[in-house]
Amino acid sequence: MYKALPSIGLLGGGQLGRMLLQAAIDLDIKVSCLDPDAEAPCHELAHFFKVGSFQDYDAVYQFGQHFDVISIEIEHVNIEALEQLAKEGKQVFPQPHILRMIQDKRLQKQFFQDHGFPTASFVLTENQADIAKHADFLPAFHKLGKGGYDGKGVQRIASLADQSKGFNSPGLLEKAVDFEKELAVIVARNEQGQISAFPAVEMVFHPEHNLVDFLFSPASISKEIAAKAEKIAVDLIDKMELVGLLAVEMFLTPTGEILINEVAPRPHNSGHQTIRGNETSQYEQHLRAIAGLPLGSTKAKGVSGMLNLLGEAGFSGPVKYEGLNEALAISGVYPFLYGKKQTKPFRKMGHVTILGTTKEEIIEKSEQVKSLIRVVS
Known part of the structure; x- marks a missing residue:
């Protein structure tokens, strides 16, 4: 049966949107973007x-008026406008009420608790005091309720001596978890209710900047x-009845317990490697989900890894990539550059997907890369 493919309006024009556009070309789905940055x-x-x-x-x-489906590549968007568009018959995926909940970590954690999903103990706070x-x-x-992103809005409070590091806005205090792996x-x-999951990945975070530094799949x-x-x-995702993609970050404790850390209702840094590493990428899967198409196979083609490319400390200005030629000469190494013209310290500028047959091979190649x-600049 023929199904007309929808036009999609995407809120956000960053690197996640860029990779979504690359997947959309294969399906001849037209995706338009709204972003404050002209470049x-x-x-x-x-x-x-x-x-x-x-x-x-x-x-x-006004942007949403022109498309069949409105979606996001960042969750910090205007919910009221999306709610109005949905009332007027536009398809908004993920749905506005879910975005409203996920935008606020306080509501997100309460949702986990209220519906019996395992998560670390927490208490709500209104301010630093x-x-x-x-x-x-x-x-x-201490986590900000709203506005935190890419490691910002999170502070470790080891004792009351660290109280000044906390936030003077509504947030939550989440018990530090002893975990073995993230x-x-x-x-x-x-929209038809079909659900499909990618294999779990294991993440290693940058010790200072709370960003994913490296991951490998399967965990x-x-x-x-x-x-x-x-x-x-x-x-x-079934309880939420969310249409689209949901990235669920988790802690694995020494006793084998799994606790949900937080979620993102969109393509995510922990799924970049799926572009080369799985039969369907997370970007194509998101498009299939919001366009009402059957979901694709998530089967891994082998062992894969992903290394973020961050701007070097001490460099700000027009971007240059040193060592790219040498890295490209390594079998199974696939750089993805995000097209950002300006670099600054620890800015996400790209990533490298690494394919191999064993975890050890992936780690060895990642160290080479x-x-x-x-x-630099």
Whole structure:
């Protein structure tokens, strides 16, 4: 049966949108973008590119009028405009009420708790002073309710001596978890209710900047743990009834318990390697889900890894990539550059997907690539 493919309006024109556009070309789906940066990574590739704030009601509402489906590549968007578009019959995926909940980590954690999903203990705070009321809860992480992104909006509070590091806005204090590994499962659901999960990945975070530095897939865990992680992600997207993609970040404790850390309702850093490493990429899967198409196979083609390319410390200005030629000469190494013209310290400028047959091979190649590629100016 013939199904007309929808036109898609995407809020955000960054690197996630850029990779979504690359997947959309294969399916001949027209994707247009709204972004405040006239030189955002999508600006030369989108079917139509509009400069404007995705946090502004009028900009989002007027942009959304022109498309069959409105979606996101960043969750910090104007929800009121999306709600109005949905009332007027536009398809908005993920749905606005889900975005509203996920935008606020306080509501997100309460959703996990209220519906029986495993997560670390937490208490809500209104300001920095509230930390002192919960001295027995420390060490813990103080997280902003709204606005945190890419490691910003999170502070470790080891004791009351660290209270000044906390936030003077509504947030939550989350008990520090003793964990062995940080995992992520990306799961998709289409409007027909079909659900499909990617294999769990294992993440290694940058010690200073709370960004994913390196990951490999599949995670080095038992089949039982992998099945448990996948079930949590599948059950969560099913309970939410979310249409689109959901990245579920998790902690694996020494006792084999899995706790949800937080979620993102969009393509995610923990799924970049799927472009080369899986039969369907997370980007194509997101498009299939929001376009009402059957979901694709998530089967891994082998062992894969992903290394973020961050701007080197001490360099700001027009970007240059040192060592790219040498890295490209290594079998199974695939750089993805995001088209950002300006670099600055620790800015995400690209990533490298690495394919191999064993975890050890992936780690060895990643160390080679780390020693070769430098993002400078």
